[in-house]
Amino acid sequence: MANKITVGHVHMSGCTGCLVSLADNYLGLIKILDDYADLVYGLTLADVRHIPEMDVALVEGSVCIQDHESVEDIKTARKKAKIVVAVGGCAASGNINRFDRGGQHNQPQHESYVPISDLIDVDVFIPGCAPTPQMIRNVCVMAYLLLRGSDDQKALAAKYLKPLMALAKNPIASKANFNTLMQEVINVGLCMGCGSCAGACPVRAISMEFGKPQGARDLCINCGACYSQCPRSFFHFEVMDEYEAITDIINGAMK
Amino acid sequence: MNVLGKYKSVVSARSTDKEILKASQDGGIVTSLFAYALEQGIIDGAVLAGPSSRPWQPQPFVATTRAELLKARGTKYNICPQISMLKEATRSYGLDKVGIVGVPCQIQATRKAQLYPIGMRDVPDKIALVVGIYCMEVFPYKGMQLIVEDHAGQKLQSVKKMEIGKGKFTVITERGNVTQLPLKVTHKYEQPGCHVCLDYVANTADVSTGSVGSPDGWSTVFVRSRIGEDVWGKAMAAGCFETKPIDQVKPGLEMVTKLATEKITKNQKTVDERAHFGVGKALRNPYI
Numbered sequence: 001m002a003n004k005i006t007v008g009h010v011h012m013s014g015c016t017g018c019l020v021s022l023a024d025n026y027l028g029l030i031k032i033l034d035d036y037a038d039l040v041y042g043l044t045l046a047d048v049r050h051i052p053e054m055d056v057a058l059v060e061g062s063v064c065i066q067d068h069e070s071v072e073d074i075k076t077a078r079k080k081a082k083i084v085v086a087v088g089g090c091a092a093s094g095n096i097n098r099f100d101r102g103g104q105h106n107q108p109q110h111e112s113y114v115p116i117s118d119l120i121d122v123d124v125f126i127p128g129c130a131p132t133p134q135m136i137r138n139v140c141v142m143a144y145l146l147l148r149g150s151d152d153q154k155a156l157a158a159k160y161l162k163p164l165m166a167l168a169k170n171p172i173a174s175k176a177n178f179n180t181l182m183q184e185v186i187n188v189g190l191c192m193g194c195g196s197c198a199g200a201c202p203v204r205a206i207s208m209e210f211g212k213p214q215g216a217r218d219l220c221i222n223c224g225a226c227y228s229q230c231p232r233s234f235f236h237f238e239v240m241d242e243y244e245a246i247t248d249i250i251n252g253a254m255k
Numbered sequence: 256m257n258v259l260g261k262y263k264s265v266v267s268a269r270s271t272d273k274e275i276l277k278a279s280q281d282g283g284i285v286t287s288l289f290a291y292a293l294e295q296g297i298i299d300g301a302v303l304a305g306p307s308s309r310p311w312q313p314q315p316f317v318a319t320t321r322a323e324l325l326k327a328r329g330t331k332y333n334i335c336p337q338i339s340m341l342k343e344a345t346r347s348y349g350l351d352k353v354g355i356v357g358v359p360c361q362i363q364a365t366r367k368a369q370l371y372p373i374g375m376r377d378v379p380d381k382i383a384l385v386v387g388i389y390c391m392e393v394f395p396y397k398g399m400q401l402i403v404e405d406h407a408g409q410k411l412q413s414v415k416k417m418e419i420g421k422g423k424f425t426v427i428t429e430r431g432n433v434t435q436l437p438l439k440v441t442h443k444y445e446q447p448g449c450h451v452c453l454d455y456v457a458n459t460a461d462v463s464t465g466s467v468g469s470p471d472g473w474s475t476v477f478v479r480s481r482i483g484e485d486v487w488g489k490a491m492a493a494g495c496f497e498t499k500p501i502d503q504v505k506p507g508l509e510m511v512t513k514l515a516t517e518k519i520t521k522n523q524k525t526v527d528e529r530a531h532f533g534v535g536k537a538l539r540n541p542y543i
């Protein structure tokens with residue numbers, strides 16, 4: 001199909017789980033690559049040495065600021081990509097890399113890892129560890145509609161992506177962990193006890209006690225899923241009231 | 256703002272299943288619809304509010320049989336975090352077609368899990384039937400305990416039914432004692448998060464239902480989505496419900512509209528006031 005967008009997978013300090021999640025769309029991934037996106041860069045998938053120009057950079061992993069090459073790569077990705085997406089907790093909020101403090105073979109001086117928005121402007125956040133195949137899929141479809149769609153489709157994609165773009169500009173989201181849920185939802189009187197946070201947590205750090213989230217903070221890996229999954233972090237009626245039409249569009253795109 | 260949300264049809268309805276009706280809060284709509292959906296394979300299980308080890312404290316659970324569904328009847332009026340089980344239902348329980356029932360905020364959470372499945376791997380495509388229940392507010396468990404034990408003077412264990420309606424909180428015990436409290440006594444125990452809630456009739460459910468608008472023992476049912484229309488249509492054809500046109504029952508749709516407008520107007524005011532909560536400082540607004 002002509003007029004595809006170009007996409008690259010930029011691998012920083014991450015476990016490749018985000019990439020595996022993208023691949024876990026199975027036939028959906030083939031569909032995306034057939035109809036909507038050419039993969040122009042990806043260490044494990046495309047035989048290209050230097051980061052090329054591209055429409056969308058899907059960045060996985062945090063950046064080690066003592067690793068010159070990584071710092072240069074993330075800056076290059078920003079320069080070469082129209083849209084930079086922080087895919088997964090490591091890129092968006094630091095995730096487990098927040099616990100790194102160096103002193104290990106064979107690069108003991110590598111001790112400071114930061115989410116990519118500490119170093120470059122990021123356009124879209126996809127929190128979570130691992131980010132889900134469906135969330136990555138949705139962002140890919142919406143990015144395509146934003147760049148290549150009709151005016152209506154562009155408007156819809158912009159509405160859909162708006163809260164994920166707001167997260168990318170929010171310093172709180174780049175430091176998200178269980179405390180963020182406390183500070184940004186419960187502490188400001190917004191929690192209504194739905195349990196989305198507990199359901200979303202990949203390490204089961206959250207239990208619901210008397211209808212409110214209780215965090216085992218030692219378990220929390222800083223993935224940011226609980227906060228952004230919470231309906232009281234963001235909930236835009238202009239998108240949510242159209243859930244049926246939007247689901248149709250995404251399913252239609254994947255047929 | 257359209258306070259009732261989008262819908263394709265609205266009727267007054269009651270289950271034709273005597274066993275279900277016996278212990279249901281109103282028209283037995285939720286239990287009957289899920290029982291039918293389960294029997295027909297439209298869902299292979301449902302996330303519901305069931306009993307826990309504390310009296311009147313609901314706990315989310317996954318029902319995969321009719322007998323289990325029957326354990327979830329009746330309104331509990333205190334928080335039950337159903338959405339905490341949504342992903343679990345597709346994992347530990349291995350469900351591919353999940354039914355879920357919830358109050359409006361939980362239906363919002365379900366739709367957010369579908370459109371923005373940030374921590375909800377494989378959930379979006381496995382939601383098969385979403386049923387919403389009207390909701391004005393709920394209480395934290397301890398708030399409900401204070402109301403029942405300190406204000407109404409009854410032991411929670413002895414309570415048979417609770418009802419909120421006509422400006423009163425009613426507690427009915429197993430022995431038949433009826434205590435009524437004006438809602439102005441119970442207001443302060445409401446869950447704070449309910450005061451910014453802008454949905455009364457679960458605007459984004461497939462089917463939403465509640466007693467308001469229909470005569471005693473009946474429920475008002477909105478059929479909203481394609482899925483809702485399909486499942487409701489089949490259940491009707493199978494004789495699961497008897498219905499009356501909504502314009503022929505009292506108090507009718509006007510009452511639903513009135514309460515929805517009251518709730519949303521009051522809570523919108525709270526949301527607006529939060530924008531000037533401090534001196535030049537706002538509390539966060541999740542809707543913008």
Ligand code: SF4
Pocket residue numbers: 181185186190191192193194195196197198212213229230231232233336
């Ligand atoms: S997801 Fe948000 S609103 Fe729901 S229980 Fe957790 S903190 Fe409360």
Ligand code: SF4
Pocket residue numbers: 176177178200201202203204205206215219220221222223224225226227374
């Ligand atoms: S509590 Fe769980 S979901 Fe929330 S940030 Fe920590 S690990 Fe992630």
Ligand code: SF4
Pocket residue numbers: 192358359360361390391392393446448449450452453454
């Ligand atoms: S009033 Fe709203 S927030 Fe409170 S329980 Fe009901 S639906 Fe949820």
